[in-house]
Amino acid sequence: MEKGISRRSFLKSGLAAAGAAAASTVALPASVKAAKKTELATLIDIRKCIGCEACVEACREVNAKKYPTPSKPYPKMYPSGVKVSDWSDKKDVTDRLTPYNWVFIQHAQVVIKGKKEELTFPRRCMHCQNPPCADLCPWGAARKLDNGISVIDPDICLGGSKCKDVCPWKIPQRQTGVGLYLNILPSLAGNGVMYKCDRCYERVAKGELPACIEVCPEKVQKIGPRDEILKEAEEIAREIGGYIYGVEENGGTNTIYVSPVPFEELNKAIEKEDGKPHFRKVEDSMAHADNLAKAMIIAPFAGLAAAALKMVSFAGKDRENGK
């Protein structure tokens, strides 16, 4: 245990800086490049994470150009109870998700084989296979890409925070005073732009690794076609008697965690509040839409059949009345 802690401390101070500073671009694995239309998933092996925050630093560095630069003072909003979400003076916060921090390290004190241990793991957008944020965004600002990455377009988003409300993990974070709403009805509709991990989709499109994966000194994360990632997660889980999160959650996510302790235990051990997502079981949020879509196919035939039945019934009456 002690050895583990000192190793963590050493790596935290040393490798984190070295990792974050690494500017070399590591390419995506060949299987990823070959499968452009395939959904890509990331595997996060919780055992390997040392909580050095190299991923957090790399994410902030690579994505800094996408961070909001709000104009102040913010427009007066109506009704007066509408709250401003301002993180522009708290850009340094790294212990939760914010518009300026798209990945953070979560901590959990757990017992593994009778020993108390602290586990650390990166948390960010789960990149659902059928993301409710993208499905239910009223403007098409949130969307899922062919390769399974879900993104929010900052040029279109009005900051209504619907994506956050429908997200089972409440991932997207709002910054007021930026975006399209300022040019429409800033006092009456919209409230900024929502921000979250976009899994460095431009880098992935160029065949590069997302920054958090590239920089990790412990190779905690891996990216690849979802079926391969699942296979690997199952192998690790079998090998260590571990547990997997993300296979069924919300109908399946493109972020797969493998843990040496059950996720129910991890969930109990982590801090859960706004910007600090849970590890609960999550039912498929969009299952109702899938089921009702099937009913929608039947609807025109039902209407047609009802009218036909009515006509048949009247024809029967005519025969009885000798018309």
Add this chain to the structure above:
Amino acid sequence: MKRSSFDEAASPSSRLRPLRILYILTLIILAFTGFGQMPIFKRYGISSIPGMSWSADYYSTHYIHYLGAIFLIALMAYAATEFLASRRKHFTLTKAGAVQIGILSAVVATGVFRVLKNLPDVVFSPGFTMFIDISHLGFMMLYFIVALYLLITGRKWIRPVLK
């Protein structure tokens, strides 16, 4: 022309009342739950009205919107079948009716694409996604403006065939 029981039941415009009431009720439900897909009911206190807290729950309004859409499609198929099979012998579609059917079809078509978008494994291009999202709302608003205008000017969907 020999009139069947179906024709007799179908022809008087007063018999259309139940269909019309169902249609208007469905449109009201669809419009309310459709507007509820925008983050406005909580902001503007609609969900604070006693008994209306559900209106701020996007999943509830979405579910009801889908149910309403299913009912509307069934109703449209019913009305179209009935009209083509019988009512058109005695009534003809007016220009006002044709315009409303045209806009309503556009609302339904864009709605169907929205339903497709929400299925797993269906990914549209960013431009098309935005187009169907905004045009669905746009066509619905256009429909209400046109329907209101036609209501004020007293124009009906159908008129009796002159013999």
